Amino acid sequence: MNLYEFLYYIILPILSISAVLVFIRFLLGPSLSDRVVALDLLITIGIGIISIYSIVTNQPTFLDIAMILALIAFLGTVAFSYYLEKRKKNE
Amino acid sequence: MSEILIYILTSFGAIFILLAGIGVLRMPDLYLRISVTTKAATLGIGLVLLSAGIYFNDSSITTRVLAIILFMFLTAPVGAHLIGRSSYFTGIQLWKKSLMDDLEGKYEKKTHVLQSDEKEVENPIATNKEDEIQKNP
Numbered sequence: 095m096n097l098y099e100f101l102y103y104i105i106l107p108i109l110s111i112s113a114v115l116v117f118i119r120f121l122l123g124p125s126l127s128d129r130v131v132a133l134d135l136l137i138t139i140g141i142g143i144i145s146i147y148s149i150v151t152n153q154p155t156f157l158d159i160a161m162i163l164a165l166i167a168f169l170g171t172v173a174f175s176y177y178l179e180k181r182k183k184n185e
Numbered sequence: 186m187s188e189i190l191i192y193i194l195t196s197f198g199a200i201f202i203l204l205a206g207i208g209v210l211r212m213p214d215l216y217l218r219i220s221v222t223t224k225a226a227t228l229g230i231g232l233v234l235l236s237a238g239i240y241f242n243d244s245s246i247t248t249r250v251l252a253i254i255l256f257m258f259l260t261a262p263v264g265a266h267l268i269g270r271s272s273y274f275t276g277i278q279l280w281k282k283s284l285m286d287d288l289e290g291k292y293e294k295k296t297h298v299l300q301s302d303e304k305e306v307e308n309p310i311a312t313n314k315e316d317e318i319q320k321n322p
Contacts, residue, residue, distance in 0.1 A: 097188050097192070101195065108202070112205065119209050127275070127277060128215055138222075138227075142198065142230050142233045149237055157237065157250065160253055161253050161256070164256055168260040171267065172264065178268075178275055181275075
């Protein structure tokens with residue numbers, strides 16, 4: 095088994111299974127903060143899948159998209175926490 | 186030689202990410218879930234990105250990978266602290282088996298100002314709880 099088959103048939107399914115598990119928590123999550131945490135972890139797993147794909151397809155350009163996703167995940171978490179606090183204060 | 190390193194790094198990274206997924210699904214409390222996302226997932230993503238940097242073996246791509254890893258290591262604790270703080274303020278309960286809550290009665294509910302004075306520690310609610318714990322260990 096060479097490197098590409100190992101990455102394609104073992105590592106990518108493990109990452110997909112963990113993404114499905116996190117998505118179950120995203121659907122279940124009793125409060126809104128649980129959903130925000132699950133969304134953050136989903137984007138983080140997406141960065142891992144993109145970097146594995148960039149190895150398999152031999153295209154390092156995909157890593158730029160990984161950087162932009164990391165930025166968007168941080169901004170989303172900060173904005174969600176800010177507006178959660180604001181919403182509670184107005185009630 | 187670098188192929189063996191890529192095998193090892195991607196295997197450990199995938200295992201850590203899978204553990205983070207299981208932990209987010211199975212942990213009983215929001216705060217424990219936040220701790221899982223910050224530690225295990227960040228370590229796993231760092232290992233996977235490092236394997237990509239080793240595979241391409243080019244200085245510009247390695248710099249890019251190191252920038253992503255540094256950015257994630259900087260922003261994961263900040264984001265976790267922000268979401269934990271706001272969810273504590275919005276009144277999400279801790280797990281009922283958790284033993285102590287250090288922030289109990291230490292902030293004003295309207296202005297969201299944290300205080301750590303001695304007077305605030307000795308309010309009646311906290312002392313009652315401590316007495317109950319000492320009677321029924």
